[in-house]
Amino acid sequence: MIKKNVLYVKNLNKIYYKNRSKTIHALKNLNLEVKEGEIFGLLGPNGAGKSTFINILAGTSVKSSGEIDVWGFNLDKNPRQVRASIGVVPQEINVDPFFSPRKLLELQAGLYGVKKKDRITDTILELVSLKNQANSYSRSLSGGMKRRLLVAKALVHQPPIVILDEPTAGVDVELRKKLWESVKSLNKQGVTIILTTHYLLEAEEICDRIGILNNGNLVALDSTENLLKKIQTKIVTFLLNGKVNIFDKSLNSLNIIYNSADKLIVSYERSKLHINELIDFINKQKIKISDISTEDADLEDVFVRLTKN
Numbered sequence: 362m363i364k365k366n367v368l369y370v371k372n373l374n375k376i377y378y379k380n381r382s383k384t385i386h387a388l389k390n391l392n393l394e395v396k397e398g399e400i401f402g403l404l405g406p407n408g409a410g411k412s413t414f415i416n417i418l419a420g421t422s423v424k425s426s427g428e429i430d431v432w433g434f435n436l437d438k439n440p441r442q443v444r445a446s447i448g449v450v451p452q453e454i455n456v457d458p459f460f461s462p463r464k465l466l467e468l469q470a471g472l473y474g475v476k477k478k479d480r481i482t483d484t485i486l487e488l489v490s491l492k493n494q495a496n497s498y499s500r501s502l503s504g505g506m507k508r509r510l511l512v513a514k515a516l517v518h519q520p521p522i523v524i525l526d527e528p529t530a531g532v533d534v535e536l537r538k539k540l541w542e543s544v545k546s547l548n549k550q551g552v553t554i555i556l557t558t559h560y561l562l563e564a565e566e567i568c569d570r571i572g573i574l575n576n577g578n579l580v581a582l583d584s585t586e587n588l589l590k591k592i593q594t595k596i597v598t599f600l601l602n603g604k605v606n607i608f609d610k611s612l613n614s615l616n617i618i619y620n621s622a623d624k625l626i627v628s629y630e631r632s633k634l635h636i637n638e639l640i641d642f643i644n645k646q647k648i649k650i651s652d653i654s655t656e657d658a659d660l661e662d663v664f665v666r667l668t669k670n
């Protein structure tokens with residue numbers, strides 16, 4: 362089934378003007394699409410531009426140039442419909458300490474014009490596991506609970522797209538798990554999720570597709586599966602007493618990085634080739650191997666390589 366795109370971003374730029382002489386180009390010609398029903402992760406180090414992107418979608422920051430369509434609505438022409446289509450969970454925790462979660466959700470629903478009979482406060486509280494705290498002061502909630510309350514607030518108008526900016530920053534492991542469960546169960550109900558994170562493993566665990574942002578540039582955009590395939594790549598260095606003649610098609614997925622009279626560096630896919638086949642191949646040419654070292658490329662490597670300045 363071909364899924365339609367629910368978010369289009371075309372040539373998006375954001376320039377902050379600090380003062381007359383200093384500007385920050387926080388988003389540089391960003392192009393991306395998000396498909397209906399997927400969990401899309403925007404990954405990048407601090408300062409990459411993730412929040413800037415989210416804030417533009419949320420309407421709390423104004424883009425410098427470019428086009429954005431959300432749920433079929435153009436951000437410039439139909440900002441209200443765009444706002445109604447998304448629920449945004451901001452990076453900063455800002456919950457009023459003197460209201461209970463239930464009260465806060467009711468207030469938020471009022472703000473969005475959701476009629477009393479259409480409110481789903483209890484369902485939402487259940488979804489984010491805050492039913493037991495529904496009537497407590499919000500100030501008595503733990504950090505993780507507050508974070509989940511922010512998620513709940515973003516859901517009162519039942520938006521088809523939920524956007525979370527660094528949802529697990531400062532949240533402990535146990536609560537992080539709970540938060541992911543909430544996000545996953547939302548997604549199972551058909552909600553498209555867009556989240557930002559600077560934790561690689563997190564993105565890897567939960568996202569269908571990942572965009573890597575660095576210094577305002579989108580340096581990678583692919584399915585998590587494809588990004589992980591790069592992890593399958595093994596890099597091996599052989600120290601030798603002769604140059605290997607390597608014109609052989611039998612060595613599946615082999616890629617020669619360096620080949621000299623005393624050193625051979627290759628990469629290959631772990632699933633397609635075993636190191637023993639390589640060793641046999643070299644031995645057959647009567648070349649002696651004096652040392653072998655291997656290294657795994659992993660998503661961390663891919664990330665570091667892509668985000669190196």
Ligand code: ADP
Pocket residue numbers: 377378379385387405406407408409410411412413414
């Ligand atoms: P991230 O969320 O990926 O950490 P941000 O979008 O917050 O990144 O920031 C991207 C860049 O824009 C940073 O250099 C940051 O200092 C700058 N920036 C963010 N918000 C503002 C602002 N309101 N005014 C000026 N510069 C800003």
Ligand code: MG
Pocket residue numbers: 411412413452526527
């Ligand atoms: Mg941020």
